[in-house]
Amino acid sequence: MDLRQQYYLQTIGIQRWVLRQQPESETEIESPLPVTTPVSSYASLDWDTLQQQVAGCTACALHASRKQTVFGAGNKTADWLIIGEAPGAEEDAQGEPFVGRAGKLLNNMLKAIGLEREQVYIANILKCRPPNNRDPQPEEARQCSAYLARQIELIAPKIILAIGRIAAQKLLDTDQAIGRLRGVVHQLPEYNIPVVVTYHPAYLLRKPSEKRKAWQDLLLAYHTRNMQN
Numbered sequence: 389m390d391l392r393q394q395y396y397l398q399t400i401g402i403q404r405w406v407l408r409q410q411p412e413s414e415t416e417i418e419s420p421l422p423v424t425t426p427v428s429s430y431a432s433l434d435w436d437t438l439q440q441q442v443a444g445c446t447a448c449a450l451h452a453s454r455k456q457t458v459f460g461a462g463n464k465t466a467d468w469l470i471i472g473e474a475p476g477a478e479e480d481a482q483g484e485p486f487v488g489r490a491g492k493l494l495n496n497m498l499k500a501i502g503l504e505r506e507q508v509y510i511a512n513i514l515k516c517r518p519p520n521n522r523d524p525q526p527e528e529a530r531q532c533s534a535y536l537a538r539q540i541e542l543i544a545p546k547i548i549l550a551i552g553r554i555a556a557q558k559l560l561d562t563d564q565a566i567g568r569l570r571g572v573v574h575q576l577p578e579y580n581i582p583v584v585v586t587y588h589p590a591y592l593l594r595k596p597s598e599k600r601k602a603w604q605d606l607l608l609a610y611h612t613r614n615m616q617n
């Protein structure tokens with residue numbers, strides 16, 4: 389372990405570098421879960437056109453209260469796709485996903501497994517901020533799902549890390565608690581992409597005692613990615 393990795397591990401609350409070990413939790417491959425079917429009208433869009441469509445989208449009521457859309461950011465050919473819930477106030481202001489304290493912790497979580505933020509792609513279930521950071525409503529998530537589906541198709545990642553309960557539930561089309569979704573490698577059947585679920589960094593900032601579980605999730609994702617081609 390080099391000193392930089394040791395530092396990043398410490399910032400996410402982990403004192404020991406155990407990347408070459410198997411995660412403590414048992415890994416199982418869960419049967420395929422449904423995923424939102426991409427809307428055909430977006431199925432052939434390239435990145436620029438898709439981003440323009442999102443920037444001008446008024447498909448749900450969230451367009452009225454947003455400062456700007458938050459399309460996503462990062463490497464468009466990344467092996468790793470990080471998917472969160474929706475923009476918060478700082479993301480809405482800056483037009484970037486995962487900024488502020490939670491974004492900094494996410495960066496350090498990624499660095500702990502040897503990834504720079506620029507190496508991954510980061511997107512959200514919703515491209516516009518829900519007022520007062522409330523949970524996305526089902527119709528909002530449904531309207532926005534085609535954009536994320538097209539991003540997944542364009543990136544064709546080797547692994548998806550779902551960040552937080554809402555992202556995991558919407559992506560996997562389930563109402564199971566995040567505690568049951570963690571520790572398992574899910575699959576997006578239409579895409580045959582493994583999905584690993586972990587806690588949202590904003591939650592980890594409120595509850596640092598859960599960082600050890602997040603580290604187990606990162607190890608599971610790391611090993612799962614390394615099992616791909």
Ligand code: SF4
Nearest residue numbers: 445448451515516532
């Ligand atoms: S949240 Fe998605 S569907 Fe709703 S207005 Fe924004 S981009 Fe369009």
